[in-house]
Amino acid sequence: MTDFNRSEEHQMIVKGLRSFIEKDVLPLDEENKKYLEDERARLNEDGSLVPEFKRVIQQVRRSSAKLGYYAMHMPAEIGGGAINRVGIALAYKEVFRYGPGLNVFTLSGAEGPSPMLLQLSQPQQEKFLKPLIRGEISTCFGLTEPEAGSDIKNLKTKAERKGDSYVLNGMKTFISNAADADFAQVFAVTDPKTYKEQGYMGVTAFIVERDRPGFQVGKITRSIIDDGGQAELIFENCRVPAENVIGQEGTGFYTAMGWLGIGRLNIASMSIGLAHYLIERCVEYATQRTAFGKPISKYQHIRGMLAESAAELYAAEQMLLHAAWKMDQGDSIIQESSMVKWYATNMLFRLADRAVQIHGAMGLMKELPIERVFRTARVLRIVEGTDEIQKETIAKSLGL
Amino acid sequence: MNTLVCIKRVPDTGARFALTSDGQDIDSRNLEFTISPHEECAVEEAIRIQEKQGGSTAVLTLGPEVASEQIRESLAKGIDRGVLLETDGSEWDPQATSQAIVNAVQSIQKTGTKYDLVLFGNESADSGDYQVGVRVAAALDWPCITGIKSIEFQNNQVVAKREAPGGWELFRLTLPAVVTVKEGINVPRHPSLRGIMTAKKKEIERIKPAKPELKLLKQNLRKPQEKSGEIQILGHGIEAVPAIVAKLKELGVI
């Protein structure tokens, strides 16, 4: 039997997050409005974030980490919260319910600790993982390459074993937080023959520290969200010691696949949180804005848009909770995680489009966060597996 | 220093709320519940006192089983243990509430825990009776001071400060004592995730007090008319200055 009651513990986590965001984070939003609203204030010439804004983000992460929220998905033994997937889903949703402000840095993303790093040796965990959990340093996840996006069987970055180290050559692109990461997690082919034959094996994950010779951060790409985040990683004869291998040689990619579901559910939770935010904003605006002598909320077109939005959001939320619950039971959710990720991100995109429509010109202005959610919504249909890749996975699960 | 904090579960009404159709209660179906804000500060103060002085902390509430939610929230912030005076959820007047608290304090004292300080919020966020703390102190024959915004300890005495126009009133109370505190005495902490997880393991003692005959009966509730703000434009640019000055004088600001 599925229990639809939220556990007391989950309710307390949600309330704790609310207390933190409302009292400590939202006031910072107000002070840092110009960075949130305007990329000209937020970015340097080279596309990186200005130090003032970085400091605020850092402040949010560290305070959240001090309270134990930032890395709540990691095991308790190393300082995480050991919260189950339903709890994490509810937490991300709650955080993103506050919209696209500084609150989004409360819980860790690509820059933070991931279960993959639990494969590190004890001393390496002390050095890399624990400071990540405390929000003191940050990382990035380097998989995508110019010729390997969805097609991750086409990686060109290679690592050759030379004595007790590896020599890396190649390039990564669109890597979130690359410009600021203290170390990168980099996937490189170590066994080209096996990789060619099997696709998933023969790839190894490495830790590459920011100051390692032969490693540099390339161009920071400007984008639709201009969060100063995505950049290239360039490796030219970059020598990395064998102790920096994450897990076992040749299995890096295979093990990373095991966590795909988590990333997908997280994106879905964020979409659902943002959708709640949009509906609240739209209801507020539609009741206040009058046209032709009455509030626009009285017009059937507007009411219809909001009614459909609420129903679609409800569907997405139940899908998410079911998939998260199933994962907590130890079941595989390959099919479900793709369904939820695809449905929730597309639901958010439709809602964001309607939200712009309901707000009229104001929906397009940077003064309101609506257009920011619209742009974010577009991104979420590409990252962590595009719409088409999710549908491919679902189709495969149907035996096609 | 052993501190007991008495808290009340109240609806978190925010800006909007509705009444039940019989006008007896706030319609809580879509509402969240919380601890009265003054009492949240009392919880924080108790934790700070323990951090500085050692001793123990406990939190007590009178209410239905669901009020254990507010006890757990306090435990998550660092309070050691909880006491629930469990009712059937119906309204208890201040006299009945304070009598139940006094009985509980006395029976706990008999088991060995001697409270030095009992903290209350100045008034609860819902009914705002301003009575329970004072009644408890009177029944226990302990000194009591209300509306406090600072607590310190000197030679086994409480030094409590209350804000007064242009300064502070200072009070010394011998222990044990009852103090009711006001928002502003501190900034309450957020519960940490670790705190939430350990709160599950902390003890909540449940006592079922006998419901005394109520002498203060609620007739019904009526919702006040919602106030709608009015915007008056006094003029534009520098020409508006005399009108603004006149308005400020009228409002008594200058």
Ligand SMILES: Cc1cc2nc3c(=O)[nH]c(=O)nc-3n(C[C@H](O)[C@H](O)[C@H](O)COP(=O)(O)OP(=O)(O)OC[C@H]3O[C@@H](n4cnc5c(N)ncnc54)[C@H](O)[C@@H]3O)c2cc1C
């Ligand atoms: C904001 C942002 C942050 C990112 N952060 C990171 C990061 O931190 N780390 C990282 O490694 N990568 C990151 N990426 C890269 C991201 O993972 C890739 O963009 C994504 O996997 C898609 O790859 P691609 O852009 O090369 O598109 P392509 O794979 O070239 O796809 C182009 C189009 O073809 C479709 N397509 C491809 N294959 C198929 C198929 N088999 N069937 C049907 N359609 C197909 C796709 O769905 C898409 O519509 C980020 C990207 C963005 C935009």
